[in-house]
Amino acid sequence: MPQVATKASKISSELTVYLTERERLDDISFRRYLRDIDALKDHLVEDYLKALAFGAYGRVDDAIAHFELSLQTCRNEVIAKNFLVYLSDFGSLRKSFTTSIELAEQFVSPFIYLHAYENCIFQGHMDLAEKYYHSYSKLFSGDELNSMENKLEDVLSDVNYFKEVANLSGNEYQLLLEKVTNVLDEHKIHPSALKFYGISEEKVNAMILVAKTSDVEKLADMNVELAFLLAEYDCLIQKNFSVWFEAEEDHIQADKSDSAHIARGMLNVG
Template identity: 35%
Template sequence: MPEALPKYIEISGELVDYLKYRNKLDDFSFHKYIREIEKLNDPLSEDYLKALACAANGRQEDAILFFEEALRLGIDTYALNYATYLSDYGTHKQLSALTKRLIGTYGCKTMLTFAWETNLFSGNIDQALIYAERFIDAADKKDAEKMKEDSVDIVIDTARFKESSSLTHEQYMFVAQSMLDIADNYNVRPASIAFVFVPEEKTASYIMTLKTNDVDVISDMNLDIAFSLAENDSLLGKNFSVWYQGLEEVDSHACN
């Protein structure tokens, strides 16, 4: 007969499932979990489990505080799940800041992917490529080949986009960051970016796919980015367009 899992692993698995399947933990169950966690009297798991419980209950500020305490223990799983939580429920700004802090200590493939994506979405292509190389070194053949293709494509596409639209690198980064700022304002996370070129019309488009399919939110975001970029006089006369689209409109990851 198989041995029962330690209680802290059982609790962790249950709470991670709430987050994974986006099922909010109700208040009664939240307080029940907190009592069970405190009953364990385990300093190695208490802050981490409380972070998961708060996260599952929608208490983001408390979750972040407990995750920060759990980081002091230097346990890989705690750091990775903290970053994964921010990737799914936090803002790009939060994930980017955390990844910068942790990437030197926790260099697993998932953390390297977060570093690649956050820099890619920010328009910081050179830094993104550094993490792409580290990912390639750490990954198996299939994943490494995929990252090689993505990194080559992004170099070609961003260079073509900037040339087609007559954008400087600084202007490109401004456009990319503006897209992220509006996404953060709506608490919507980016899933990927893509470029569309119409040579006969000499136009180029920058498209950000979002982790949402709420058409009203996406519509409002597209209005906001249009007004935001229109306020930058240095972009006047530049022949490009940008827009957001929902996740179901394209099957992609990080870049196309």
């Protein structure tokens, strides 16, 4: 048994490097890893290791399926956290959101609570965001909470100001973020931040999704698609707001002093 555990740990470490470095396994290496995993004959780690292998091979749907099977077999916080990391890097925003909520109901984990909190913000579910923020805050002292990048009070202030000026209800705000998510997931693009510009004197009220891409043509297509999507909903027409996607490098170069900034946390495999 110790030899099996050591071999499983070695496979896990090697595949994690591929995922962290975003290097893709070649066909031969992928099949070799699958054979090595099957040879362990350990059902407790098989699906987890296969999730890593399929992930490193670029087969996202298969990786997600094996992560889910693994958590059914073994209720393990490390596996749950690494599943969230994988979804954050390679899965859709919607899947990342739903999975983080499911896991936050199963584990008492600051990492999982924080991820659920941030995902709720990016989906417009502010009541849920408050719930998981408070779950997270109960596990830490005041000093550690003060160091948080996305403090609940600040986030609610920014979101509520945007909604008030735009005259959006809570459901309409969720609908807006739902359509934003549709476009992001369709193009397999992840957000790195959410920004709000509000200048009352100039009647400017804007939401900007900072996207992890430098492809200007893709961003232009995404913005056109988003505009057409939003135009389908009468409740969003003629409301006082603008929304668009922005390249991450443009966001980094921009002066943040005139905007509210909500970052999506950078998760690490652990």
